[in-house]
Amino acid sequence: MRLQKVTGFIVYGFPLGEADQIISCFTSSGNLIKFVAKGSRKVKSKSAAAVQLFILGEYVIYCGRGLPILRQADIIDSFSPLRRDWAKSGAAFAAMELCRLLIAEEARETQVFKLVMTYMLHLKTEEYDPIVFDSFRLKFAASLGYEMGFSHCAQCGNPLDSGWLHWPAGGAVCSRCQGRNSPPVNKENLILLQALSNQSFSQLQEQYSPAQAVAATKIVDSLINWLTEGKTKAQAFRSLFERER
Ligand SMILES: [Zn+2]
Structure with a gap:
């Protein structure tokens, strides 16, 4: 028997047959793994609760031929305060979607795992703040090697007073290096983006106006759209819950 124990976040569940699911899990070793959770869509299933989206759990999987099979599942943290809050669960879903779309199977992105963990723990105790969510997304991109600079021209290195976004x-x-479709960005937003890149979640929490949050969201949305090649669905979902607040 080839049993393997992994710790990770459940980032996706895809229905398989009548009662099973193919689960995607972002593990603490920074990899995205898939396994079959048999019977996990049955009401009385023991494993159903442990393979819900954004559960952090410990999973024992059997690796034989084909996809690994889940043998045992234990919840480490269900992040229940997030499940009771519409905006927080929306942010958690979006975080899991980023993992699903941008982490490769053998990626070893342990820094990204730590970042996701830090953000999930932040959401447990603090109110949902769109500025912090955008900081999380910028840092997520940076951890994957897409660190964006906002103080100097990314092409020629000249200091910027205002600029154009060119992911x-x-x-x-x-102005000399801008591409044909680069949207302009003013000085205030360049400073805001630097703060989102460099300051901690708790430093950023509740420090910015709604107008600044809207500006940041628009810019970071465009970065994520570029990174995911437009595959993200959580951003549209987010506009629903933010309007409700
Ligand atoms: Zn330049």
């Missing part, structure tokens, strides 16, 4: 170049660029 393939690595952040904001100057």
Whole structure:
């Protein structure tokens, strides 16, 4: 028997047959793994609760031929305060979606795992703040090697007073380096983006106006759209819950 024990977040569940699911799990070793959770869509299933989205759990899987099979599942943290709050669960779903879309199977992205853990724990105790969510997304991209610069032109290195956003170049660029479709970004937003990149979640919590949050969201949405090649669905979902607040 080839049994393996992993710790991780459940980032996706895909229905398989009548009662099973194919589960995607982002593990503490920074990899995305898939396994079959048999019977997990049955009401009385023991494993059903442990393979819900954004559960942090310990999973024993049997690796034979084909996809690994879940043998045992234990919940470490169900993040229940997030499940009772519409905005917080929306943010957690979006975080899991980023893992599903951007983490490769053998990626070893342990820094990203730590970042996701830090953000999930932050959401447990603090109110949902869109600025913190955008900081999480910027840092997520940076951890994957897409660190964006907002103080100097990403192309020629000249200091920026205002600029144009050009993600393939690595952040904001100057007037000489801007591409054909680069949207402009003013000084205030460049400073805001630097703060989101560099300050901790608790430093950023409740420090910014709704107008600044809207500006940051628009910019970070465009970064995530570029990174995921437009595959994200959670962003549209987010606009629903933010309007409700
Ligand atoms: Zn330049």
